[in-house]
Amino acid sequence: MDTASPAPAPAESETETETELQYPFPRPSAVEVPPVYQKLRGECPVAKVRLPSGDDGYVVSRYDDVRTVLSDLRFSRAAMLAEGAPRLTAAPPMGGSLFTMDPPEHTRLRKLVSREFTARRVHNLRPRIQEMTDELLDQMEQLSPPVDLNPVFAFPLPVMVICELLGVPFEDRDRFRGWSDAFVSLTSHTAEEVMEQRMSMVQYLAELVQRKREEPTDDLMGALVSVHDEDGERLSEIELITMGITLLVAGHETTVSMIGTCVLTLLRHPEYLAALRENPETIDHVVEELLRLNPIGDGGPFRITLEDVEIADTTIPAGSGVIAAVCSANQDPDRFGHSPGEFDPARPTATSHLAFGHGAHFCLGAALARAELQIAISSLIRRFPDLALADEVGNLKMTSGMMVHALSGMPVTW
Numbered sequence: 184m185d186t187a188s189p190a191p192a193p194a195e196s197e198t199e200t201e202t203e204l205q206y207p208f209p210r211p212s213a214v215e216v217p218p219v220y221q222k223l224r225g226e227c228p229v230a231k232v233r234l235p236s237g238d239d240g241y242v243v244s245r246y247d248d249v250r251t252v253l254s255d256l257r258f259s260r261a262a263m264l265a266e267g268a269p270r271l272t273a274a275p276p277m278g279g280s281l282f283t284m285d286p287p288e289h290t291r292l293r294k295l296v297s298r299e300f301t302a303r304r305v306h307n308l309r310p311r312i313q314e315m316t317d318e319l320l321d322q323m324e325q326l327s328p329p330v331d332l333n334p335v336f337a338f339p340l341p342v343m344v345i346c347e348l349l350g351v352p353f354e355d356r357d358r359f360r361g362w363s364d365a366f367v368s369l370t371s372h373t374a375e376e377v378m379e380q381r382m383s384m385v386q387y388l389a390e391l392v393q394r395k396r397e398e399p400t401d402d403l404m405g406a407l408v409s410v411h412d413e414d415g416e417r418l419s420e421i422e423l424i425t426m427g428i429t430l431l432v433a434g435h436e437t438t439v440s441m442i443g444t445c446v447l448t449l450l451r452h453p454e455y456l457a458a459l460r461e462n463p464e465t466i467d468h469v470v471e472e473l474l475r476l477n478p479i480g481d482g483g484p485f486r487i488t489l490e491d492v493e494i495a496d497t498t499i500p501a502g503s504g505v506i507a508a509v510c511s512a513n514q515d516p517d518r519f520g521h522s523p524g525e526f527d528p529a530r531p532t533a534t535s536h537l538a539f540g541h542g543a544h545f546c547l548g549a550a551l552a553r554a555e556l557q558i559a560i561s562s563l564i565r566r567f568p569d570l571a572l573a574d575e576v577g578n579l580k581m582t583s584g585m586m587v588h589a590l591s592g593m594p595v596t597w
Contacts, residue, residue: 206232206242206506207481213579213590214447216524217481220244220511229497232506238269240504242482246519246537248494249512252486252505254542261285262487262502269504271485274377280425281544289543295418296426296547299406305550308348312555315343316562324566328596329573336563337442337593344555345434349427350402351391358387363436388427392420403430434548437479438555440589444477445470445560447579447593448526450572455528456564466561469528470553473560475513475536476526480586483509484540509537567597 208217223230223244234240243252252258260283262268263276270276276283281292323335339356346353362384395408404427407418418426449456459469483506490501499505513536514523520532527533539546546552564570573594582588 203239204230204232204242206234206240210481210581212577213581214451214576216478216510216514220508220514224511224515228495229499234269234504235272236270237273238504240269240271240485240506241499242506242508243494244508244511244515245495246512246515246517249483249507249509249537250541251494252507253484253537253540253544255492256285256543257489257492258486258505258507259285259489260486260544261288262489263485265487268487268502271504271506272374272377274374277381277425277428279421280429281547282429286543292418292422292426293543293547296407299403300430300547302550304348304403305554308344308551309554309558311347312340312344312558313562315347316340316558319343320562320566329594330596332446332593332595333439333443333590336559337446337589338439340442340559341435341438341555344438344551345431348402348434348551349404349430350395350400351404351431355387358383359431359435363432384428384431385424388424388431389420391427392423430548433546434551436587438552440479440587441474441477441552441556442559443590443593445473445556446563446570446595447572447576447590448473448477449560449564450570450595451576452526455526458528459561460564460568463561463565465528466557467553468533470556470560471536472526472528472530472533473556474538475519475530475533476524478510478513478538480588481510482586483507483512483537484544509540512537567595569597571596 204219208219210217223242228243228245228248230242230244232240232242243249262285263270264278264283281289281296284292319336319340323330326335342356342359343353345351346356362380391404392408395405399405399409407423407426449459455469459465486505486507488499488501488503488505492499513519516523518532518535519530539549539552573596579593580591582591
């Protein structure tokens with residue numbers, strides 16, 4: 184990501200020996216996470232940082248500590264909405280969604296959604312995901328290589344899947360990119376641009392909800408429109424709209440990023456790629472290691488402390504903004520053993536990664552993301568046995584200024 188220099192600058196409230204880093208931290212390349220995390224895990228596991236908003240905050244970098252931040256209710260999401268609370272970005276967080284709720288409100292809303300966004304629904308969708316994958320690969324096969332994998336496969340597949348699941352017209356997909364980029368912006372959009380995109384998406388989802396009220400459907404959004412819990416309590420109108428936004432953005436943005444980086448990892452390790460082709464039944468575990476190794480962003484979820492909390496012998500004051508650096512936690516050698524920055528499909532601890540979070544906010548769409556990655560990767564390498572990167576790794580770039588980033592281009596040949 185594009186950031187200010189990582190060289191620490193003294194903060195007014197700090198002693199001469201303390202320093203403040205600028206977050207997000209810079210990457211040396213498209214295939215390396217910020218190297219500062221290795222130093223922080225060893226020397227400063229709770230590091231004071233300057234956030235993109237200009238506010239001060241903390242980055243927690245060790246695996247066990249990140250799990251604590253993600254699961255301990257003293258680290259709040261709802262408090263992000265409080266007046267005067269530290270902000271991650273210049274734009275205020277959007278209220279009314281799972282991302283800005285704590286129990287019991289979060290529990291109620293998640294329960295209503297979970298009743299419809301079930302493992303069975305995802306399982307039943309797998310044949311359709313395979314069909315859409317095959318259609319895209321058929322089209323890709325007609326092209327003359329080299330081609331950029333992003334526009335022909337990595338982007339359209341997750342968008343097609345989430346449109347199918349939610350019951351959103353696929354022809355509106357070009358609008359999703361602008362909306363999603365604004366929703367996951369760290370520094371790439373102004374606060375005004377973010378708010379403008381939000382309002383556009385709210386209007387779109389409000390119209391979609393109304394259509395599904397008038398003409399009920401059996402897709403996920405149609406089910407959510409009519410859902411009740413045991414006491415007859417409904418999702419409110421604003422909850423429906425924000426849930427639709429949450430599922431639409433989170434349901435494709437992260438998977439778009441992961442398809443590209445996961446395929447790149449395999450192409451950089453031909454011995455493991457050959458082993459996967461010979462043993463396609465290992466795809467499930469391979470995907471877990473790919474999820475561990477390839478973060479969707481160079482940080483992690485944001486929380487606000489409700490009281491003073493001690494982490495790694497450091498007291499984080501009440502009202503502080505805290506980033507749970509999943510990116511760092513998933514490469515902590517104390518949890519993942521030898522060479523945690525290397526790809527090892529046989530790594531026994533790979534499944535304990537935190538790519539989908541931990542605790543009450545564990546990703547609702549984890550099963551869908553796993554299904555898409557398993558189908559997409561296995562189908563791609565089966566269809567194109569000579570698939571190879573068509574450029575030098577050093578020439579590849581990541582998109583910048585986002586909470587979720589992706590390869591800006593992924594040229595391949597076959």
